[in-house]
Amino acid sequence: MKTQWxxxxxxxxxxxxxxxxxxxxxxxxxxxxHPESRLKGSELGSDRPGHEASDHSSAGSRFEPRTDARRKQHQQFADELAERLAQGLAEGRYDSLWLFASNPFLGELRARLSPQVARHVQLAHASDLTALPLDELAQRLRDPRLFEA
Known part of the structure; x- marks a missing residue:
């Protein structure tokens, strides 16, 4: 029997x-x-971007972070989920995997999947279905061809 997650x-x-x-x-x-992902970037970071005062200039240089605080939270959550999927696969708890995630979070998640987990992904679709009740979700998942582009 093939178990699906x-x-x-x-x-x-x-x-x-x-x-x-x-x-x-x-x-x-x-x-x-991951409630931190819902916070505004200003609520996540306590500092303004760094400044540099040069010796001979009246203007300073400003250093922007490479990744904003909110995106870092999204990446952290994607890491947590990818780790959970890897653990389940290592324990032999599933044979195939379907992923439905909002865009661009699906890309963040797929980028963090181990090669072993990625091989078990049968279907991945950029669609936020988190607000659906269980019965409606089950109805939509009966025909995955609806999600193919």
Missing amino acids: ILIANAATARLYGRASPAQPLEVLAEHN
């Missing part, structure tokens, strides 16, 4: 579902929340 996520919340086959009902395996 389905991850429904956006940058702040994720639910992991499992089922023994596409005909079986979805079972909630885990819920992950």
Whole structure:
């Protein structure tokens, strides 16, 4: 019997579902929340970008961070989810994986998947389904061809 995991996520919340086959009902395996991803960048960082005063100039140079604080939170959450998926695969808890995540969070998540997990991804679609109740989600997932472009 091939076990399937389905991850429904956006940058702040994720639910992991499992089922023994596409005909079986979805079972909630885990819920992950990352409230920091919902905060404004100004609420995440306590400092302004750094400044430099040069010796002979009246103007200073300003150093911008390479990645803003909010994007770092999104990346951290993607790392957490990728680690959970890698752990489940290592334990033999699933054979195939479907990913549904908001855009651009799906890209952040896929970039952090291990090569082993990436080989088990059967379907990945940029769609935020986190607000759907379980019965509506199950109905939408019955025909994954609806998500193919």
